[in-house]
Amino acid sequence: AQSVTQLGSHVSVSEGALVLLRCNYSSSVPPYLFWYVQYPNQGLQLLLKYTSAATLVKGINGFEAEFKKSETSFHLTKPSAHMSDAAEYFCAVRANTGNQFYFGTGTSLTVIP
């Protein structure tokens, strides 16, 4: 069965610092992986997705993620944090059969001015 693990339920970074949010997946076959962001009182918005094309995926708002099969990881990064990046971030993997997504527990990002 597929699953994702997000290490760190809370991450704090200074404005302008590197953002690194960790996600490890378990899947017996090459997975479809997603990062979603949730701003307060809003729905989940797709940041980026990996669908077995390029291993480095660029998303919206300057975020990117690299698929590393050897590490079963799909960590989310952004070179320079902005105050507007403060939100909850969810990593998800799509089931190999069917259409359901398996989500991680989420990481709350705080950006310190």
Next chain:
Amino acid sequence: EPEVTQTPSHQVTQMGQEVILRCVPISNHLYFYWYRQILGQKVEFLVSFYNNEISEKSEIFDDQFSVERPDGSNFTLKIRSTKLEDSAMYFCASSDQLGDEQFFGPGTRLTVL
């Protein structure tokens, strides 16, 4: 930009009461989903719906739950007799292709007293 909408944003109900959570998916999408997130826990898949029938459901989606697309725009989740443990944020999502990005609504927070 098209978006998924959900009503109400917050629903409070007494244990044993029936609730209906409503969603309007993106108009040209064909696949519809419900997820829930109990406070502090993972976003969990409940059910997917395609071509006017359930295509997948999780163990959580027992006989107390039902879904319906009563007209061409709404997609509803009904809980027949709510339990305390049904208190959660319920997210509706839709996608236009199998396995593709799912677009999420802002959620309905259900509180069962």
